[in-house]
Amino acid sequence: MTDRSVPTGISATATIAALTWRRLLRGRALWVSVVIALLPVLFAVIHRRLGMPPKERDLFVFETLILVLLAPMFVASSIGEEIEDRTTTYLWSRPVPRWAVVSGKLCTLVPVTFALLLGSFVIALRAADAGTPSVLGVVALAAGTLAISLVAAAIATLAPKHGMALAIAFLLVDLPLGALPATLQELSVTHQIRALSNLWDLGRGSATSGAIGLTVLAVVWGVIAALRIRRLEA
């Protein structure tokens, strides 16, 4: 007789994370994103050849742009396709909390996205002969990957069919939002990533305010994703 226990949220998250990893390895998305992640390296090589080697700050901007593409590509498409293809019926008919579907996917896709970005950043800096990345730069990339993945997850739960496209469009609008007056730029996820990286002169304590702002925005988007997926029907 089989055990009648119900899986915990953590064990369900781990199972869905392993499932996501296996599917990622056997699909094409990972290899497409490796190619995309190599673009900053190409940028660094070309500029160095032209005698204008980019600085860490320039490459960080490029990495943020790549992040805006990769996170929706992984997270929004993964969640959106699951809902659109109705494979969620398999997951939601199981005795697992709905949020475990999002957390399981994030547990795999956030580290993969971050690894691609970090690898790309380190190699691009080497190619530009700009040394190694700053600690805050790496922290900002890591925290930014999580925050933007949560944005992508929330948008995918709100509009599964066009989740990836909408998430990319939203984040492309978010990028210039950081240049707007102070009160509005606080709403920009990419602005908070830049602030946290401390690679710009954004005033005293910009890294701290960036960390706080990023945390608040990540929590807001995370709550939207969790609440939305709780009520979604298959």
Next chain:
Amino acid sequence: MSVVVVDNCSKWYGHVLGISDVSWKLGGGIVGLLGPNGAGKSTLIKMMAGLLQPSRGALSVFGGSPFDDVAVRRRIGYAPEHEKTWDELTALELVTVMAKLAGVPSSRAPAAAELALAHMGMTDAMHRRVRGFSKGMRQRTKLATAIAHDPDFLLLDEPLTGVDPIARVDIVERIRALGAAGKTIVVSSHVLYEIEALTSEIVVIYRGQVLAEGNVYEIRKLIDRHPHRIRIECDQPRVVASALATADHVARIVFERGGVLIETRDPDRCYDQLAEAVLASGVEVTALSSPDNNLGAVFEYLTGESGGRR
């Protein structure tokens, strides 16, 4: 105690009605949900599986809400009607993941998955990726995902659709074996003979409402009271018509282009007499069809005459 209690349940998808004011109790055994496409069978099954919430009314399984209560969903095994699954996985990987998510401990999940696949006759193919599976193999794999965690209540949405006749017989046997093992099973289909092969207890759903429920033979009798139409395409329709014209079961004969349409109250006798007439006269029959095989036509008749439940 009833396994399922549906109390005045309705479900809308925006302005589209899924099911309307359904009240129904399921005590146990194998029950067939019969209805044409779009009748509301999948909606009712998804509500019992905890995938949909009623827009109005209440639905409970084992005394709890399947949508909100994970302990209730632990006791349910669900095989959806659609084919989409994670095709990158092998059958064993897929069923193992589903078993883990249903609460089978990680250490025991692969063995439980192997057992479920073996029960569905998929042992030889369990290390192959689902992507290359035929329709029948996909159906078997889906059924294995539904039973791997040893649920008490199985919801099988159109498990025989698209399956070849040999696989169909095999799957029917396996589902019946699960029923004999004490599982409560709800199977949906839009084909009466598929349901008849599985169980004698059926619920007829049409346009979101429970139209009739009970023993399949009673419902078949009800359906058989409706004149059954047989269309015969042949080279000499008048010869066929004259051979059947005097039979007491024939209600009407209509000549059509290239054939004749017979309305009968006794299809079995009509088919027998038709075969005799064709053999005796040497008429060349090119096609034989029954427009009433479309359940929609029969259900239209049932609703049209009764306007509600029988």
